[in-house]
């Protein structure tokens with residue numbers, strides 16, 4: 001008989017199940033408490049029960065656990081310093097959506113050399129998340145893959161669905177069952193409607209197939225996620241300005257969405273020029289200081305060292321510099337956080 005299956009599959013390599021990995025790197029009471037308490041605080045911010053600003057800041061992608069941990073260590077005192085005005089959460093992104101092809105993140109290729117040791121990548125990612133949370137820093141991840149979350153979602157306080165996947169039914173179903181609040185980016189060309197559609201879709205119950213913690217396939221029924229919100233990341237034009245924010249708010253109100261907006265200072269809002277994040281951030285801070293209560297959150301791409309470098313063998317890389325999108329450096333991040341904090345305090349005084 002003609003073989004009709006696996007005609008284009010070159011290899012199938014077994015990997016550990018989610019429950020095996022969780023057993024190897026278990027969470028702790030303190031970490032679980034941090035994760036759940038942060039999710040609750042984020043929910044309060046998104047629903048405007050808390051007037052602080054949620055700030056997701058950190059590298060475009062984690063490629064080196066050591067520098068990610070150093071970033072978290074340096075963020076810890078700032079998180080405490082600004083606790084009255086900002087809920088600081090670290091961007092800890094392991095899965096990169098690519099426009100065409102390229103390095104797809106630490107889970108997919110942890111050794112940065114196209115050896116694609118995904119089993120190792122999952123373990124490294126879980127360990128990094130555990131270590132960062134153990135420092136008292138909550139973590140934000142993008143859920144790009146509908147399967148990998150089972151390996152680490154218990155350690156995530158906020159999740160993103162990216163510009164390239166916001167319109168995907170699979171991702172909306174996944175979001176409806178995630179335990180954390182979830183932001184949906186507008187599309188790469190700037191379509192904000194699809195992010196609002198995603199918030200509405202993820203709010204509903206869904207029934208779909210997914211792997212269980214044991215690695216078998218099961219039918220899942222979700223409760224729906226009330227903590228979905230949109231993220232303005234720009235498209236063919238930036239969309240962080242006052243008019244774009246007002247347009248997005250009107251659209252959300254018309255559609256019965258009550259969660260506030262996150263503004264991504266990077267990506268198409270910075271027109272991929274990392275230094276522009278400071279200008280975007282200052283403009284958004286001014287809108288907040290002027291009393292805009294619909295802006296409840298923002299995102300910064302930031303690393304220890306500004307800029308970016310081409311991917312190379314690990315021992316040839318500049319320590320603490322991005323190998324995906326260019327980031328602002330840590331000192332610039334500190335300045336931006338201070339500006340955002342002052343803006344929140346000014347808004348509170350109004």
Ligand SMILES: O=C[C@H](O)[C@H](O)COP(=O)(O)O
Pocket residue numbers: 060096097098099100101102267324325
């Ligand atoms: O945030 C990261 C990038 O913008 C995204 O992964 C797309 O990257 P690429 O256009 O370099 O593939």
Ligand SMILES: C=C(OP(=O)(O)O)C(=O)O
Pocket residue numbers: 060093097142161162163164185233267
């Ligand atoms: C890929 C990202 O963003 P976007 O989906 O907006 O391109 C990201 O935030 O890493």
